[in-house]
Amino acid sequence: MNRLAPDIVTLRVAHCRAEHAANGEQYHLAVMHYRTCLEAAERREDCQAVRFFALRLADCYGSMGLAHKAREFRELGDCGGSENTGEGSHPLLS
Numbered sequence: 001m002n003r004l005a006p007d008i009v010t011l012r013v014a015h016c017r018a019e020h021a022a023n024g025e026q027y028h029l030a031v032m033h034y035r036t037c038l039e040a041a042e043r044r045e046d047c048q049a050v051r052f053f054a055l056r057l058a059d060c061y062g063s064m065g066l067a068h069k070a071r072e073f074r075e076l077g078d079c080g081g082s083e084n085t086g087e088g089s090h091p092l093l094s
Contacts, residue, residue, distance in 0.1 A: 011049075014040070050076070
């Protein structure tokens, strides 16, 4: 239980930074922070958070004009997350 507390704090800080960067159209920074969030969500095996952060990444990549990357993360976010919850289970996170 003690180990989870820092992960939650780290996740929240990274999420705030990602939102701030995305709102400022600094998508490269937003992607970096959202990837940190997505990886933390996968470590925690939190399917709902994985879906949320994958879709946020899709939005950022779409705004950057990287349709292929946006589509891949949108598929990850739309899939329900049941098979993509383990650490490193998705090739986009490698």
